[in-house]
Amino acid sequence: MADAAQTPLLRMRGISKAFPGVQALSKVNLTLFAGEVLALLGENGAGKSTLIKILGGAHQQDEGSIEIDGNLVRLNNPLKAQSAGIGIIYQEFNLVPGLTARENIFLGQEPSRVCFIPRAQEEEKSRELFARIGVEINPNTLCRDLTVAQQQIVEIAKSLAQDARIIVMDEPTAALTPREVECLLTVVRELRSQGIGIIYISHRLDEIDAIADRVTVLRDGAHVTTRAKEDLERHEMIELMVGRSLDKEFPSHECQPGDVRLAVKNLSRGTKVRNVSFELRAGEIVGLTGLVGAGRTETARLIFGADKKDSGTVELDGKPIGATSPRDAIRCGICLLTEDRKSEGLVLGLAVQENFGLPSLHQFTHKGLINREQESDAFAKYVKQIKIKISNHEQSAATLSGGNQQKVVLAKWLQRNAEVIIFDEPTRGIDVGAKYEIYQLIHQLTDEGKAVLMISSELPEILGMSNRIIVMNEGRVTGEISDVTNATQADIMKLATLREEMAA
Amino acid sequence: MKNLDTGKLLSDYGNVLVLLLLCVVISVVTLEEQSPRSTAAAENLAARIVGDAGKNANILILVRGGEGQQKFANTLKNTLSKSGLNVTDTVVGTPADARAALEKQTEPLDVIATDEHMAAFCLEQLPNLAKKYPTLANTTAYQPKKHLWPNFLKKENLLNVLKQISVVAIIAIGMTMVIITAGIDLSVGSLIAFSGVVTALSIQQLSGGADPTTGHLLLGCAAGILVCALIGMGTGGLVTLFNIPAFIVTLGVMFITKGLAFIFSQSAPIPIANEGFAWLGRGSDLIGLPNSVVLMLLLYGIAHVIMTHTSIGRYIYAVGGNPEAARLSGVPVKWVLVFVYTLCGLLAGLGGVMEASLHITGDPKSGTLVELQVIAAVVVGGTSLAGGQGKIFGTLVGALIIGVIRNGMNLTGVEAHMQSVVYGVVILIAVMVDQLKNRARKTN
Numbered sequence: 001m002a003d004a005a006q007t008p009l010l011r012m013r014g015i016s017k018a019f020p021g022v023q024a025l026s027k028v029n030l031t032l033f034a035g036e037v038l039a040l041l042g043e044n045g046a047g048k049s050t051l052i053k054i055l056g057g058a059h060q061q062d063e064g065s066i067e068i069d070g071n072l073v074r075l076n077n078p079l080k081a082q083s084a085g086i087g088i089i090y091q092e093f094n095l096v097p098g099l100t101a102r103e104n105i106f107l108g109q110e111p112s113r114v115c116f117i118p119r120a121q122e123e124e125k126s127r128e129l130f131a132r133i134g135v136e137i138n139p140n141t142l143c144r145d146l147t148v149a150q151q152q153i154v155e156i157a158k159s160l161a162q163d164a165r166i167i168v169m170d171e172p173t174a175a176l177t178p179r180e181v182e183c184l185l186t187v188v189r190e191l192r193s194q195g196i197g198i199i200y201i202s203h204r205l206d207e208i209d210a211i212a213d214r215v216t217v218l219r220d221g222a223h224v225t226t227r228a229k230e231d232l233e234r235h236e237m238i239e240l241m242v243g244r245s246l247d248k249e250f251p252s253h254e255c256q257p258g259d260v261r262l263a264v265k266n267l268s269r270g271t272k273v274r275n276v277s278f279e280l281r282a283g284e285i286v287g288l289t290g291l292v293g294a295g296r297t298e299t300a301r302l303i304f305g306a307d308k309k310d311s312g313t314v315e316l317d318g319k320p321i322g323a324t325s326p327r328d329a330i331r332c333g334i335c336l337l338t339e340d341r342k343s344e345g346l347v348l349g350l351a352v353q354e355n356f357g358l359p360s361l362h363q364f365t366h367k368g369l370i371n372r373e374q375e376s377d378a379f380a381k382y383v384k385q386i387k388i389k390i391s392n393h394e395q396s397a398a399t400l401s402g403g404n405q406q407k408v409v410l411a412k413w414l415q416r417n418a419e420v421i422i423f424d425e426p427t428r429g430i431d432v433g434a435k436y437e438i439y440q441l442i443h444q445l446t447d448e449g450k451a452v453l454m455i456s457s458e459l460p461e462i463l464g465m466s467n468r469i470i471v472m473n474e475g476r477v478t479g480e481i482s483d484v485t486n487a488t489q490a491d492i493m494k495l496a497t498l499r500e501e502m503a504a
Numbered sequence: 505m506k507n508l509d510t511g512k513l514l515s516d517y518g519n520v521l522v523l524l525l526l527c528v529v530i531s532v533v534t535l536e537e538q539s540p541r542s543t544a545a546a547e548n549l550a551a552r553i554v555g556d557a558g559k560n561a562n563i564l565i566l567v568r569g570g571e572g573q574q575k576f577a578n579t580l581k582n583t584l585s586k587s588g589l590n591v592t593d594t595v596v597g598t599p600a601d602a603r604a605a606l607e608k609q610t611e612p613l614d615v616i617a618t619d620e621h622m623a624a625f626c627l628e629q630l631p632n633l634a635k636k637y638p639t640l641a642n643t644t645a646y647q648p649k650k651h652l653w654p655n656f657l658k659k660e661n662l663l664n665v666l667k668q669i670s671v672v673a674i675i676a677i678g679m680t681m682v683i684i685t686a687g688i689d690l691s692v693g694s695l696i697a698f699s700g701v702v703t704a705l706s707i708q709q710l711s712g713g714a715d716p717t718t719g720h721l722l723l724g725c726a727a728g729i730l731v732c733a734l735i736g737m738g739t740g741g742l743v744t745l746f747n748i749p750a751f752i753v754t755l756g757v758m759f760i761t762k763g764l765a766f767i768f769s770q771s772a773p774i775p776i777a778n779e780g781f782a783w784l785g786r787g788s789d790l791i792g793l794p795n796s797v798v799l800m801l802l803l804y805g806i807a808h809v810i811m812t813h814t815s816i817g818r819y820i821y822a823v824g825g826n827p828e829a830a831r832l833s834g835v836p837v838k839w840v841l842v843f844v845y846t847l848c849g850l851l852a853g854l855g856g857v858m859e860a861s862l863h864i865t866g867d868p869k870s871g872t873l874v875e876l877q878v879i880a881a882v883v884v885g886g887t888s889l890a891g892g893q894g895k896i897f898g899t900l901v902g903a904l905i906i907g908v909i910r911n912g913m914n915l916t917g918v919e920a921h922m923q924s925v926v927y928g929v930v931i932l933i934a935v936m937v938d939q940l941k942n943r944a945r946k947t948n
Binding site: 330336412 | 809813814815818821822825826828829830831832833834835836892893
């Protein structure tokens with residue numbers, strides 16, 4: 001265990017970072033000692049990833065300093081971070097699938113001279129590294145033939161080969177089976193005993209319980225607290241992560257649920273979505289939540305026809321719809337506001353107005369020609385109504401801020417006048433003011449008798465907006481909360497962390 | 505704000521500027537003394553002679569034979585006669601004819617009205633002849649005033665440039681759409697040959713050896729074009745259904761259709777026994793514009809409307825810019841892709857018919873490497889190979905840039921291999937500019 005008097009291995013002081021439209025981090029402090037596991041906690045969007053990217057040299061902080069062993073360092077590119085002894089294992093691995101484990105471990109570290117790669121030597125070293133971690137992997141296996149857990153080990157070995165003394169793991173267990181998680185935790189303990197400092201990011205609180213020495217909590221880009229794990233109860237962790245006053249954050253609203261509009265029955269796709277069933281009534285907002293990777297987005301994509309389902313049915317107003325493509329689903333009156341606006345919601349190269357009109361072109365087309373004036377008038381209505389800040393309708397969608405991009409996507413679907421609207425993280429990366437406007441808009445939609453499914457990781461949002469809450473974990477619905485007014489975030493978290501074994 | 509607009513304007517229409525600049529440079533380089541032979545020039549010359557020689561002068565008109573020369577001579581004669589001058593004879597022919605006419609003169613000759621060729625003859629021969637024949641002692645030769653004018657900017661030359669690019673430019677319409685969807689079509693060159701061969705064979709079959717009627721010709725053309733459209737549809741199908749990269753699919757189609765063109769034609773050009781077939785490739789019916797050029801401009805107009813004012817146009821941009829976002833917005837991505845490849849094949853088929861019409865033959869060797877010229881025109885026209893961006897008229901400008909460079913090099917006698925080097929450099933510059941534009945867009 002770390003001794004408070006010793007010089008910390010890593011000290012990040014007063015780190016601030018702003019992105020256009022968002023203050024991602026403000027004056028965050030983080031201290032890591034050699035031979036400890038520091039859990040970094042926070043909701044999605046709390047700033048964990050940004051902080052890690054700054055440490056990895058992928059982003060530069062606007063303010064603040066980073067010290068390693070008490071020496072000031074400037075990590076202005078990933079190579080500098082690497083040579084400073086920082087190894088980061090991102091959720092998406094940086095491995096070349098067509099190369100062997102050994103080749104991946106030494107990629108970029110080949111002797112600088114033009115010469116043969118000392119293959120035998122590398123192989124020996126790889127085996128040593130794997131032995132040090134306590135896992136047996138054949139260094140000559142192609143990475144694409146390794147399991148996800150093994151690939152993770154290769155990533156760790158790669159960091160160690162580069163003499164990393166600080167290892168950051170970002171959601172390392174998101175894609176692992178319970179057995180593999182156990183193995184990984186053993187590896188982490190082994191690394192800790194060798195004096196390596198580990199920053200461990202996970203949403204799974206039982207893992208944090210099992211492994212962390214200290215816990216640092218971030219919320220909304222700010223440092224909330226850092227405490228020894230012994231001093232923190234589990235419910236406290238959740239409260240610190242999500243806790244904030246809810247007054248005035250959400251518009252008040254009365255809802256009168258009507259008939260069932262959308263009925264999802266036994267929807268399945270691989271291991272991501274397993275036997276999901278629920279109903280959606282006219283005029284109600286159903287919150288769908290769970291941890292990252294719980295299968296929420298995947299469920300929405302199945303309903304929308306964006307992915308092919310293995311089995312199950314989707315019924316709209318009692319009639320099964322066999323939507324095999326988003327085009328079908330849109331025709332039936334279902335629309336999906338995707339989580340990732342840049343890669344799925346908008347065609348960034350097109351003008352905002354053109355993006356707006358994309359699903360509804362037939363409404364503006366007369367005798368085969370698009371009436372741009374009519375399209376422009378329709379768009380102008382929404383620009384005014386939901387206050388989209390643009391300089392002109394021909395502006396390319398790429399130039400807008402996140403909030404405005406989201407509003408353009410919203411306008412696009414409002415014009416389509418869909419009956420069932422699925423929002424996937426509707427307010428991610430959007431400032432509070434704009435959030436409120438979007439909430440009001442969602443209420444307005446339900447007033448018109450539309451059914452809304454709102455996917456969100458932000459528990460206050462789910463609690464503040466939903467009439468009913470469905471919680472998923474590992475592809476299954478693990479619970480439903482009908483009495484939202486008396487529900488707490490802890491209730492949701494309990495359901496969201498309900499593992500398969502326990503659920504069964 | 506204003507700066508931003510200038511920047512956008514430059515990036516949107518920068519290649520128009522390049523085209524104009526090229527035209528200016530080539531004009532300067534091909535600047536030459538021109539002797540006009542127009543009606544206006546003849547009238548002008550007559551007026552000068554009337555002014556100088558006064559009425560009642562005896563005049564001989566000497567004009568070198570050739571296209572349009574008779575008209576020049578006649579205008580001269582009529583204008584001079586009307587002014588009361590005495591035109592003793594009008595000769596349109598060779599220098600020998602001119603000498604004979606001079607030797608025949610019985611009355612003292614005051615003036616010889618000539619074009620620039622005969623003026624040179626007179627300058628050389630008149631002093632000698634004057635010694636022999638007293639009638640020529642006081643004779644002065646007049647020719648139209650010369651002026652400087654670039655060979656490049658002559659009407660026939662400009663029309664020629666347009667005519668030469670028409671096939672490439674028409675196919676480039678389809679290629680632009682394909683490239684905007686982030687694809688490519690390498691098969692268009694082979695499709696030109698294939699379409700020509702299919703057209704020629706169909707006409708042969710339909711007419712059964714006799715002289716084909718216009719109906720036969722039209723049916724033959726339809727066959728050539730439709731077959732290529734179907735091949736394009738097949739290409740699109742392979743690209744979308746099996747997710748094979750367009751580069752590979754169209755490479756395969758390129759080899760297949762090239763081979764089939766040679767097999768079907770038994771490796772020999774197939775003549776088309778009706779001169780009427782040349783109407784599209786050689787005729788010029790509308791205000792002196794070649795029919796192929798009229799067709800090209802018409803198709804560009806239509807394509808522009810499709811790309812800017814119809815759903816399919818919007819979909820094409822959307823699919824190229826972000827296929828996933830397009831799909832999730834309800835765009836039928838697969839159909840859009842099949843459409844662009846079909847259209848590209850169809851236009852390549854039309855290009856083949858035009859090429860066959862130009863030579864009144866279906867030639868399996870035609871169209872070789874044309875696919876690269878087409879791609880070059882699209883790229884030089886500012887369409888990004890990464891997809892999502894590009895303008896139809898940009899491609900026309902791109903085709904013009906390449907056509908103008910080729911014409912300029914031909915006029916100044918640049919040798920063929922050097923021309924190839926220059927094309928290469930032009931394409932590389934165009935792609936570099938495209939990259940710089942993208943970089944600028946990203947940093948903004």
